[in-house]
Structure formats: structure tokens, C-alpha cells
Amino acid sequence: MPHRLVQDPGLPVANPTTSHWQIPPNQEVLNIQSPNLPETRDVVVLGSGITGLSVSWWLLKDSDSLSLSVLDAREICSGATGRNGGRINCTAVQDFEKYRRLYGHDVAVKIVRFELAHLDAIQTMIREAGSEIAQSSDVRAVDAIVAIFDEKTLGEFETMLENFESAFPDLKGQWRIVDREGLTQKYNITNAKGGLVGRAGAAWPYRLVTGIFAQLRAKNEHRFTLEANTPALSVSRTLDDNYPYTVATPRGIIKAKHVVHCTEGHSAHLLPHLRGILVPRRGQMSVQNFAIGPPRLGSRSWSIVTGDLLDYATQDPRTGEIFVGGGETNVGKAAGLGNSSDAEQDFLALSHLFGVLPAAFKVDQRDHEVADKKRIVASWTGTMCNSLDKVPLVGMLPQSFLNRPAGQQSSAEWISSGYGGYGMVNAFLCGKALAKMMTGQDVSSWLPEPYYLTQERAERLQRTLQRVFSSEKEHIKSLL
Template sequence: MIHKLVKDPGLPVPNPTKSYWQTPGNERLLNIQSLHLHEKRDVVILGSGITGCSVSHWLLKGSDSLTISLMDAREICSGATGRNGGRINAPAIQNYAKYRQIFGHHTAVAIVKFELAHFDALRSVVDEIGPALVHTSEIRQVSAIATAFSQQKVEELRQMLVDFEQALPEYKGVWRIADEEEIVQKYNIKNAKGAVIGKAGAVWPYRMVTGIFEALLEQYQDRYALEANTPALGIYRNSTSEYAYSVVTARGIIQTKHVVHCTEGHTAHLLPMLRGILVPRRGQMTVQNPGSAFPQRGDCSWNFYLDNMDYATQNPSTGELFLGGGDVVGYGPALGNPSDAEEAVSALSHLGGLLPAAFGHETWGTELPGKPRVKASWTGILCNSLDKVPLVGMLPQEALDRPAGSRDSGEWISAGYGGYGMVNAFLCGKAVAMMMLGKDDSYWLPNEYRLTTTRLHSLYHKLGQVVASEERHLKALL
């Protein structure tokens, strides 16, 4: 197992499972490529998910002259963002408890506020593009229902809420505990013992991100290009050149001043010094047809706390349920797995039976003729960091096996969201862009996210300690 955690994650596989979010694909962006690869660019961004989209947006908006090419090994937004749960959900009270235990009160507060800022940040950009994207992306605020199936879990959540409101009194009343009677009668989860009710966001992630890319191409077509199916095969630095980096592809070489790594679970392929520090993890998703009696709850997002956490949203138009999770305790074979070409059979089996079991057969009803419960299923690759928070900023020499650059011409990273990219990636991408532009006003970025030499030394020390013990490395990554 330990070898799997420190091995090269490679490039994204060429034959991934088919994500329902990406059906149909965005016709304008499918296999989009320049007629000839640009020979020189100010910036090359690797990865076309929400992070690469964010870095593009903020760099183009913040500069009148930067030329940018964004490259992806596969189709645009075909990776983690185009395969996720469709939720913009920061489990605030749970994450405050988690990060307070790891980093202390002040950092926990900073991280929670940062995550909670993401729905408004994303909604603002979508609104700016226009009502058509608001409609097609289905971006919306929803009620977040974190459901517990044991009284012990209810009491844990109750104490977390008390601690959370003491730490962040400005959010008092936003989240509350629903008892068993309310969760059964009002929310129809017949087998639950209670829940935390709060707020979250939901979206069709592929449509939102590809819609933003379309808007960027339209506005900045003279200095912005998307290069689908163009994997970066190598990166080399020649510090004597103005365009110090050579990014090698099968279509040619781009010389550039900056390289930005936005490839999440595959980041350590081109950054081998980060293997074991950034570790891929495969997640399972499904789309399910609701039973005959199931109500339309497109205004809800659910977490189900069983052995691990499962999560769901309902499409407000079709009623289809998007359900993910199903991880075995400790993630088992999912951790260290960089391939989304296969399904996780045990997770898929669990997810296929979860909804009737959680809601109860009275709420679920019967299966509808001609509509199988599991309509579609696929996997996607997440990324866990060894110290449990993203790596954001310029890559120092300690992170590289090639000469490091500088703020004028360097390599940058934003990766390691631990499955919570929708409440981290967009503003992490903005922070990287601001740093690159020399406008580092990202005071809102939690300090623990910043990639510093001191942090890297700590990560390498931790990696050296735990790599000899498979169990300790696993616990450090969970």
C-alpha cells in the first residue's frame, strides 16, 4: 500500500468512465485547440477544472496584456470538477471542529470563513456572465441537511454547533439541530435520529466551468487559448531566457514565463518531489432515479453520516438524485488510486441501496417501470495533502527537481483540496493569480494554505516519519 501512496500518479487516463455531468459535452470546447500551438506565452496553465478556470479568470481580468494558454491532457473540464458531487457545500460546524483540533482556533475560523465565501464568489462571476449561464448551470442556494443515524452522532453534532457559535457568533442561527421528529416529519428521512440544518450551494459544475471558459474566450480571444487533449510531457527551465520554461507536448513546445499547476490528483506527476505529500484518491458518483413517492427537493443538499459520509443533491428540473461517497473506512483501495477508468464496485453497491434505506420505503416508494434506480455512475480523482490543507503559491526550490524560478518567472501551484474543491479551488486560484500579478492582497487566504519553505520542510519531515509505517501514513492522509 505504501508504494501506491508515493508513486507517480501519471497523466489522466485516456479512457475515463463517462460522467453524467459532461453529457452532452460543450460543443464549442470539445477537442478545442489552436491551429498551431503558440510558441511563446506569458503563462501556461495546466489543468482545466475550476482551479485553472479561476486562475485564467483573475489573471485576464487583472492584466491588460498577459498572454495565456491553458492545457489539459483530456477534454476541457473532464477531470475532478466535471466529475464531482455538484455541491458548493462547506460543512462549517464540522470543519471548525476538525481544523481547530489540527491548527487551533484562529486558523479554524479563517478556513471556515474562506470556505463559506465560495458560493457568493462563484455566483457573482456567473451572474456577471449573464442569466443564460445562471439558468444552464443551475447554480442555487440550498438547505444543507447533515443527517445522523445514531443518537451519539446527533450529540456530537450538537456540541460542535455550540463550539462553532461561540467561535463565530456572527453565524449564530444559520445552522441548527433538527430533532428526530422534525427530520422524519419535515424532511422525510425516516431512519434518521437528527440532523444539522444549514445552508449550502449546488450547481451543474461542468456547465458552469465551461460557460466561464466560453466567456473568457469571447472576451480575450486575442490573448487566451484553450488546448484540449494536449498533455504536458515535461517541463524544463533555462534561466538565461526571458521565457525561461519550456513545456513539452506532442504538438510542440511552448516557451513561457510562468507555469501554473492546477491538476489536483495528478500534480505530483510533473512535480515528483511532492509524491506522498499530494496523494490521489478515487471517488464514486451516481445519478439515480427517485422512487415513485419521493418528493421534489431540488432545494436540498444531504450528507448522510454512516461509517463515512455520503452526499447527495436533487436536480430541480428532472428530480434525478446525484449521490456520491460509499468509501470504506479509511478509503481502502481508493487512496493512492489515480485512475478514473474503473468504478469502485463496493462503493457503487453501497450507493445503489442507500437512498431507500435512509429515507425509508414509505418516502421512497417503488421503482418506476423503465427507470432503473442507478441511471449513471462514474469515478473521479480527488487529492489529499499530507497536512490536510491545500498547497497554494509559488513553488520553491525544495519542491522541485529542476531550478526554481522567481515571482517574475516561476512555477505556481494550487492543489490538495481533499474532496472539497468547490469550497476551496476558486478563491485559491484567485490567490495564485493575485500573487503572480504582484497584487498579493489575498489576506483572506488562510496562512496555512500558503506554500512556504518552512511548510515544505515540515511536510518532508512528516513524510519521512510516516513513510516507514503504512498505518501512520494512511492516518495522516485521512
């Protein structure tokens, strides 16, 4: 019996927990379908999150004639992007250290700069989309505060910051260590030993994605469709010279030149050779209010760190509600690996999250209810995806990852997946890279080398999987 890390993630469940990001839903695209599925398409994109949006945006932008359909198993943007933490947050100091150890100094610098570029890239798209999208999506720059609650971790952050500033002299001073008193006086965080303050972004991701999808449909109505509640049941390749791919759905089939897999934690359902290489992981989110607490500061986001425990939060600039997620130690993260269902809550993580903000901030916990407000507004789960070598897979799918004939530049299957819980600082530009690759453009100057899905990388990942397959403990270690 294969263990849980190599099982079929399946299609998204039909009865997910209700994400607060998706209230109210965007009725313009929520359950949108064509009266009949298109018979043929140049490109079929599977998944309507931020990766699927990015691929669609860039392909339609670069061509006046290309035809494209986006399929989703559920409502539009009801998966990971519509369930995340709302942060466009490159943990630059920590990520440089992580990737330096994995891939060396120069590659780590390129990965961090790639992640940092996402806020500007998304804001550029929004400026083109217009003021209505800008207002509804709340994409904004924020101060990122990491509150650290043990001396050992604080010392590690001080060393990481020194290494970071040495590698990024142009960014020196943009991240800084703050002592206990500084956190208390300026940022209203109590009991922490100290912290790291830097820059990041935040957004209402569901409104961003669904709003721009609606725009794309309006502007490209004769060559672009959104097909909600239309799961891809299978993908096969035929000898047809024009449209070799057949995508089967409960509503019929679409023949396509290209198929693009943007389904993150569910990618390995239609790509069984990726099971154990791309592994889903469930995460917990909540929305909370305080009787007494932080002022309404939509210009801040927080991370709360104690040893291997991480919580993260952003504040709605309009209502003051705080979106807070995490509640997992490494043991908790390991327990969530292999779980692709967002239909259940994580009881232990939720129990922690309901208490962490009153403990971290200077909050009077005696009065938990505020007039016309609930202490706990909502809670839900979402599905992330970890890769076996800790970076996304971006590119054309090679034969070793397929149980059907592989394609070539003119007609192929493509993938962008495996963001490890940091999709908002990876997915948009990975989707752009994929779109550029599909049209034969060179992205090597800005896409980090380890992200490329090559035959060599595929074989290396398969060797790693063979090595760790017999030990769930080693498999988990490779994923986290």
C-alpha cells in the same frame, strides 16, 4: 518498492468512466485546440477544472495584455470538477472542529469563513458572465441537511455546534440540530436519530466551467487559448530571460514565463518531490431515480452519516434525479488513496450507494422502475487529492519541491492543489489567490495562513513524509 501512496499518479487515463455531468458535452470547447500551439505565453495553466478557470479568469481580468493558454490532457473539464458531487458545501460546523484541533481557534475561523465565501464568489462571477451561464450552471443556495443515524455521532454534532456558535456569534441560528420527528416530517428522512440543518450551495460544475471558458475565449481570442488533448509531458527551465520555461507536449512545445499546476490528483506526476505529500484518491458517484420518494427539491442537499460512513447527495431541480456519492468508510477512503484512475468503478461503494437512498428516505422499494425512467441512471468515478497536512498547497513552488531550478516572482512555477474532496469550497478562491500572488498582490487578509506554500511549510511536509514513509498505516492517518 515504494508503496502506493508515493507512486507516480501519471497522466489522466484515456478511457475514463462517463460522468453524467458531462452529458451532453459542451461541443464549443470539448476537444478544442489551436491549429498550432502558441510559441510563447506569459502563462501556461495545466488543468481545465475550476482552479484552472479561476486562475485564468482573474489573470485575464486584471490585465489587458497578458497571454495565457490552458492545457488539458483530455477534454476540457473532464477531470475532478466534471466528476464531483455538485455541491458547494462548506461543512462549517464539522470543519471548525477539525481545523481548530489542527491549527487553533483563530486559524479555524479564517478557514471556515474562506470556505463559506465560495458560493457568493462564484455567484458574483456568474452575474458578470450573464444570464445564459446562470441558467445552465444551476448555481443556487440550498438547505444542507446532515442526517445522523447513530446516537454517538449525534451527540458529537451537538457539541460541535455549541463550539461553532461560540466562535461565530454572527452565524448563530443558521445551523441547528433537528430531532428525529423533524427530519421525518419536514425532510422526509426516516430512521435517523436526528440531524444538522444549515446552508450551502449546489451547481452543475461542468456547465459552469466550460461555459465561462467559452466566454473567456470569445472575449480574449488573440491572447487566450484552450488546448484540449494536449498533455504536458515535461516542464523544464532554461536560461532564456524572456520565456525560461519549456512545456513539452505531443503537439510541440510552448515557452512560458509562468507555469501553473492545477491538476489536483495528478499534480505529483510533473512534480515528483510532491509524491506522498499530494496523494490522489478515487471517489464514486451515481445518479438515481425513485418510484416514490422525495419531491423535486433542487433547493436541498443531503449528507447521510453513520459513524465514519458518509454519503452525500443533491437533486437536479429540473429532472428530480438525485446525484449521490460517497459509500466509503475510513477503510474505504484508505483503500482509494493512491488510485488516480477514473476508468474503473468502486464495486463496494457502488453497491452501498444503490441502496442508501431507499433506506434513508421514506421510499417504497418494491417498484424500482418508473415510467420512462431508470432506477439507476449512471455511475462514474473521479479523482480527488489529499495533502499530508490536510489543507491545500497554494503558492510559488520552492526549490525543495522541484527537480529543476526554482523561479522567482517575475517567472516561476505555481500550484494550487490538495482540496481533500472539497474543491468547490476551496478551488475558486485558491485560484484567485494564486493569480493575485503572481501579480504581486497581497492576499494575507483572506487566504488562510496554512494554505500558503512557503519554504518552511515545504520542509515541514518533507519531514512528515520521512517520518511516515516506512508505515503505510501512519501515512494514511496523516492524509485522512
